[in-house]
Amino acid sequence: MTDLVPNPTPVSSQNIFEKHFSNTKSLFVDREAISPHFIPEQLPFRETQIHEISESLSATLSGKKASNIFLYGKTGTGKTSVTRHVLTQLLEFAKGKNLPVAGLYINCRNHSRKYRVLSKIVEDLYPEERFFGFSSGFVYDKLVDWVSKNKAQLVVVLDEIDKTKDLDELVYSLTRANDEVTGGGITLIGISNNLFFRERLDPRTKSSLVEKEMVFPPYNAEELRAILNDRVKRAFAPDSVEDSAVNLAAAFAANESGDARTAVMLLFRAGELAEQKGLEKVTDDEVKRAKKKVEEEIITSMVSTLPKHQQILLFSLAELSLNKKPQAKLTGQPSAENVLFSGEIYDEYCSMAKKLKEPPVSSRWYREYISELEMFGLVSTTASGQGFRGNSRIVKLGFEPRKIRDQLEKELLG
Ligand SMILES: Nc1ncnc2c1ncn2[C@@H]1O[C@H](COP(=O)(O)OP(=O)(O)OP(=O)(O)O)[C@@H](O)[C@H]1O
Ligand SMILES: [Mg+2]
Incomplete structure (x- = not known):
């Protein structure tokens, strides 16, 4: 019988896959848990914000529109994670009690025009229908109809709201819809990391959107260390990250901006570097090397989303x-x-x-x-x-x- 693969002629004593194979033992047990997209169920140091947002949104559970909230704070301070966490909990709770509460999360970086935002809302509300090419007025009417028919309290999260090109019109449309619905209501949560944005809002838009506001302060080194330790426990194999490496990542991130995303990214990249080198542990050295890489990644993404x-x-x-x-x-x-x-x-x-x-x-x-x-x-x-x-x-x-x-x-x- 002939071999499926022709018999190889040995050219060197060591197979080229040897080095890759010996390095394949992963330091990670759950990479996802140290990715910046991961939202942990516990968000330490954000208890106050979670409490205030949930308290405010609880009005929707008794069939009332809640106050619109505007959340702001520097990048990586947990605005998106906290809001998504609270929204998920609200929807789970309402579903369990069979209450007509609905919620949508929209990132305005991907939907930067009023029309796109309204279309995204109705596409989520009517998953069977397609709205491509319909007029803005038609889409708006569909939204008003849905809320009225279901007598639903709809919570719309507009993340990175400063990326919206026609914000005044968008906020005006969504608040006007509240006057037109014949039951139910729409609550807005706007989020921005641009501290100047709030000051620049048109006074009418501001009074509609900012019925309540909440600031997310940067994390200090101590807090970042606790956040990282939590993530390390889930993401890495036991004893595969040195304590000093965690401290260093926390200190770097606190020093730069108090940004948990940077902190998490630093350890993620440091873990990758350690793995590539076939190390058994992530040490300070990998964190130092990761710093440059992470900074570049952050700048690239920041620069590309600037107006x-x-x-x-x-x-x-x-x-x-x-x-x-x-x-x-x-x-x-x-x-x-x-x-x-x-x-x-x-x-x-x-x-x-x-x-x-x-x-x-x-x-x-x-x-x-x-x-x-x-x-x-x-x-x-x-x-x-x-x-x-x-x-x-x-x-x-x-x-x-x-x-x-x-x-x-x-x-x-x-
Ligand atoms: N309190 C926390 N505990 C655990 N992880 C956190 C906490 N706050 C933020 N993170 C993590 O930091 C990363 C960034 O958080 P998030 O996306 O919520 O920040 P953000 O304030 O929305 O930033 P941006 O303004 O850039 O959108 C995520 O990986 C998130 O899991
Ligand atoms: Mg965010």
Whole structure:
């Protein structure tokens, strides 16, 4: 009988799969549990927020519309996890008691127009029907009909609500629907990590959307350590992560932003690195190496979701940082850092916007955008201080200009 696979001629004493095989013992027992998409049933240090949101939403269980809530706080502070957790619990409870409460979670990053949001809502409410191509008015009527017919309390979570392009119209539509339904009601929960967004809301939109508000503060190192220890227990095999590695990941994340996503990602990547090296334990070294990787991943995702004009602004900043000669102080000493002045950045931004056929925003908005980029940690600013001409602000990119330029070149210029 002939072999299915021809007899191999040995070329070396060690099979090439040997090294892969010896490394296949996984340090993870449940990778999912340390992924940033995972929502644990327990969300420590968020008891107050869970309590307040559930208390507010409990009105829906007795057939009343609850107050609309606006949740805000920096990235990775648990806004999405907490809200999804509370919504799931609410729906489970209502189902058990046979109460007409429904709930939907929508991420406005994926549904950034009123029409898309309304279509998504009715597609979820009428799973058998298709609404593609129907007018906005038709879709809106279907929503009002569904709520009225079922006399249901519908809770709509609009996550990353700052990504909505026509927010005023969306909020207006959803609040007006409450006046048109003949039974039931619609409660909104808006979520944003943009701390400036709330200030900028149109007063009417603000009074509709922000009937209650809640802030999610950053986690400190101690809290992050507890959160990580919990996740490590589920995700990794026993004794496969050194305590000091967990502490280091918590300290890095607390230092950067108090962001649990960064903390979780650091240990996840560190675990992968340790596995690739065939180590038995995740140590500080892997966390240090993971830090660079995770930072890059976070910046890439942050930069790609910025609004267009902030991308143009960041692109201009990166270009200037790369092309400008080091600034000399009046003392004649070149400064150590390649600093940029607010005025020159605005000029560069305007000419870049024109090149991209986008009308530049006013200098007032430009200053707001710089503050927003600073809030996201993408730039840092200081008053020009002594030694530099004029009384301008100095702006510095928070990350390697070349990386930012390369990414934005692709995003903006295609
Ligand atoms: N209290 C907590 N306990 C355990 N894990 C948490 C806690 N808070 C956040 N996390 C974890 O951190 C990650 C990010 O959390 P989440 O997505 O809720 O943040 P967010 O505030 O919505 O951030 P963003 O503004 O960027 O959307 C998730 O992996 C989540 O599981
Ligand atoms: Mg979120």
